[in-house]
Amino acid sequence: MYAQMIKTAGTGVKPREEMTPEEAAFQDRIDADIxxxxxxxxxxxxxxxxxxxxxxxxxxEIVGQLPEGNWITRAPTLERKxxxxxxxxxxxxxxxxLYCAAETLGVSRDELTEDLLSGRMKYSSIFNYPTLxxxxxxxxxxxxxxxxxxxxxxxxxxxxxxxSRAMIRICKEESFHQRQGYDIMMKMAQGTEAQxxxxxxxxxxxxxxxxxxxxxxxxxxVHSAQSMAWKIKIDSNDELRQRFVDQTVPQAEYLGLxxxxxxxxxxEERGHYDFSEPxxxxxxxxxxxxxxxxxERMNGRKRAxxxxxxxxxGLMAHAQKRAARKxxxx
Amino acid sequence: MKNEWPLWEVFIRGQHGLSxxxxxxxxxPDAEMAVKNARxxxxxxxxxxxxxxxxxxxxxxxxxxxxxxxFEPSESKxxxxxxxxxxxxxxxxx
Numbered sequence: 001m002y003a004q005m006i007k008t009a010g011t012g013v014k015p016r017e018e019m020t021p022e023e024a025a026f027q028d029r030i031d032a033d034i035x036x037x038x039x040x041x042x043x044x045x046x047x048x049x050x051x052x053x054x055x056x057x058x059x060x061e062i063v064g065q066l067p068e069g070n071w072i073t074r075a076p077t078l079e080r081k082x083x084x085x086x087x088x089x090x091x092x093x094x095x096x097x098l099y100c101a102a103e104t105l106g107v108s109r110d111e112l113t114e115d116l117l118s119g120r121m122k123y124s125s126i127f128n129y130p131t132l133x134x135x136x137x138x139x140x141x142x143x144x145x146x147x148x149x150x151x152x153x154x155x156x157x158x159x160x161x162x163x164s165r166a167m168i169r170i171c172k173e174e175s176f177h178q179r180q181g182y183d184i185m186m187k188m189a190q191g192t193e194a195q196x197x198x199x200x201x202x203x204x205x206x207x208x209x210x211x212x213x214x215x216x217x218x219x220x221x222v223h224s225a226q227s228m229a230w231k232i233k234i235d236s237n238d239e240l241r242q243r244f245v246d247q248t249v250p251q252a253e254y255l256g257l258x259x260x261x262x263x264x265x266x267x268e269e270r271g272h273y274d275f276s277e278p279x280x281x282x283x284x285x286x287x288x289x290x291x292x293x294x295x296e297r298m299n300g301r302k303r304a305x306x307x308x309x310x311x312x313x314g315l316m317a318h319a320q321k322r323a324a325r326k327x328x329x330x
Numbered sequence: 331m332k333n334e335w336p337l338w339e340v341f342i343r344g345q346h347g348l349s350x351x352x353x354x355x356x357x358x359p360d361a362e363m364a365v366k367n368a369r370x371x372x373x374x375x376x377x378x379x380x381x382x383x384x385x386x387x388x389x390x391x392x393x394x395x396x397x398x399x400x401f402e403p404s405e406s407k408x409x410x411x412x413x414x415x416x417x418x419x420x421x422x423x424x
Contacts (some may be wrong), residue, residue: 039394086374093371100355103337109357110334165354173375312359316333319360 002060002124002148004215005287006053006233009045012222013229030231035161038104046230051105052121053232054163058098059116059123065091066300067131067293068140076134083180084137090177094170101162117302125283126213128291129205135188135195139202141181143210143248149174150244151214154234163232182251189255196256203252204260208278214241216280245273337386338364340371342378350382358383 016024023043029036036042065088072088075081099109115121126144131137152174156167188199214237218224227233235243245264252259263276285291335357341350353372358364364383372378392400408414417424 037394039391041394089370089374093374096356096371097354100337103355108334169354312335313333315359315363316335319363322360 002057002064002151002213003053004056004122004124004213006049006056006227008223008227009048009052010043010226013226027229030159030229033157033159035164036159037161045226046232047105049227049230050160050163050232051102051107053227054098054102054105054166055107055112055115055121056123058095058102058112059121060127061091061095061098063116063123063127063297063301064144065095066297067127067129068137070131071134071137074134075137080184087141087177087180090173094166094173097166097169098163101160101166104162113305117298117305119289119298122287123297124213125286125291126209127297128286128293129209130293132205133198133202134184135198135202136206138181138184138188138199139206141177141179142185142251143181143203143206144213145174145177145181146248147210147213147244149178150240150247151235157231157234159231185255185257189257199255200257203257207260208282211241211244211275211278212280212283212286214238214244216283242272245275249273335359338368338383339386339389340364340368341382341384342368342372343380344378346379350380353377355386361385 014023016027019027022041026036026042026046036046068084068088068091072081072084075084099112102112103109112121116123126147131140149171152167152171156164156171158164158167185199185202188195216237218237224233224236228236249259249264261276263274265274267274286294289295336359337355338358338361339355340353342353343350356364356367356371358367361383364385365381368381368383373381404410
């Protein structure tokens with residue numbers, strides 16, 4: 001789940017009798033599972049909310065390259081290095097698919113980037129945590145990509161065509177990410193005592209931040225209700241979090257690792273695991289910029305944007321010069 | 331507006347014998363870079379044997395509002411489909 005706390009524009013679900021004929025026809029299309037395409041009429045609030053959501057998702061993919069890129073030069077074997085490179089390259093690709101989807105809504109790539117750099121738009125809280133050692137790269141793939149998949153799989157059915165198509169592409173590639181992470185965890189968990197300890201330590205540090213990725217409970221939120229009516233949000237945050245816990249706990253057991261939660265217990269009656277909520281104060285602090293790596297991540301993105309300016313301008317100037325020369329020759 | 335790289339639409343032939351199909355878009359300063367970027371963004375897993383790129387501003391599209399007048403006339407012309415005609419079984423394959 002790379003989009004958190006997206007503020008839905010508007011004041012909640014509009015009752016049908018208050019809808020304009022255009023709005024009612026729009027809602028009918030969504031209810032009938034007919035995709036909305038870029039040139040179709042859509043309510044301004046739908047457009048604004050989607051820009052926020054897809055934009056934040058795209059930013060997360062891009063910023064998400066930083067914690068993993070940190071380990072490319074230090075991967076333990078050439079094979080691991082090649083795999084990690086491929087994964088980080090995928091994240092760049094995912095960011096690009098999503099930026100393109102957002103751009104179909106009338107916002108430019110540069111505007112999106114500038115909104116990220118000015119802090120007006122956010123990226124997922126999870127990328128403000130550091131990757132301290134190689135086991136963390138395993139935990140990120142297993143848990144962070146695992147949590148992302150939980151959210152992205154249902155979003156393949158989202159009402160906005162370009163977003164849905166980006167999600168379908170992303171989901172196809174994402175399961176490689178989770179598997180490569182789990183593969184690292186298996187190697188570590190079946191390794192020496194020291195390696196096993198590193199794997200457990202990585203799980204301890206990434207468990208709660210992964211649960212936070214789904215955002216705080218939104219079952220009472222009128223904004224979420226509107227986003228669900230528009231089918232740009234498919235499941236509630238709590239449903240996704242529960243699904244993630246139910247899927248991940250047996251995977252941790254297989255590794256012989258312990259999920260850092262005393263209250264974690266299978267609840268026969270519910271058919272789900274009971275578990276502890278993460279520390280939401282920590283979550284809000286991270287969102288406000290007080291996480292362990294917020295400054296580093298933002299500085300990294302600003303540096304890339306500023307240092308890359310001459311390349312972007314230079315290539316554009318070259319292209320314009322060549323085009324002018326071609327016209328002159330004709 | 332600053333000097334933003336133009337938008338290109340990307341079409342890929344998935345395998346020999348198939349048509350090129352629209353897969354998405356990207357920004358690039360010129361056609362040559364657009365092809366290179368398309369290779370990196372859209373064919374990392376063997377998805378293609380050929381790439382076309384075209385600058386998005388050169389594409390002319392139908393207007394969603396004209397969907398009715400554009401496409402509805404063909405809906406009533408069911409005689410354009412072979413199933414419209416009843417041919418007796420005795421005639422054999424046709």
